[in-house]
Amino acid sequence: MGFFALGCYLGRTKISPSIRLAILTIVVGLILSILESFFWLDYNPNNNWLGLKSSVHILSFGIILLLLSKKLSINYTSNKFKSLIEWFGRQSMPIYTSHMIIMFSSARLGFSPNNWAENWIVIFILDIIVIYIISKILPKKILPYLGIR
Structure with missing residues (x-):
């Protein structure tokens, strides 16, 4: 949620960051993310640690x-x-x-993917379908309050 708010704020300002600073921040964040994955793999080898790690915040920024x-x-x-x-x-x-509501609802209906890519694609498509249907059904005045533009 913090990155969404930061993106909204920075997108509305006249800030013009240096491309060198951006690339340096991305490289540092990527290296720290890889190092953090190796650290967590040593700590708990039963988890793949490909999810959200603290270093990913630097990469995202x-x-x-x-x-x-x-x-x-x-x-x-x-x-x-x-x-x-x-x-x-x-x-x-x-x-x-x-997306979390859709993930839990689809799991309750028996959808259990074999891998994360299949899960991501199906949930993303279902998200888009739900948003499209909501944008056609609800009055236009309500949509901005739901974040739909």
């Missing part, structure tokens, strides 16, 4: 800086593919807030 950097945003032009990605970006809050 670097990616936010990179996306807001002036060099990256000056050359941006929209096309059909990018507009689809932009739509997903605008729906990031409803996706974030609904």
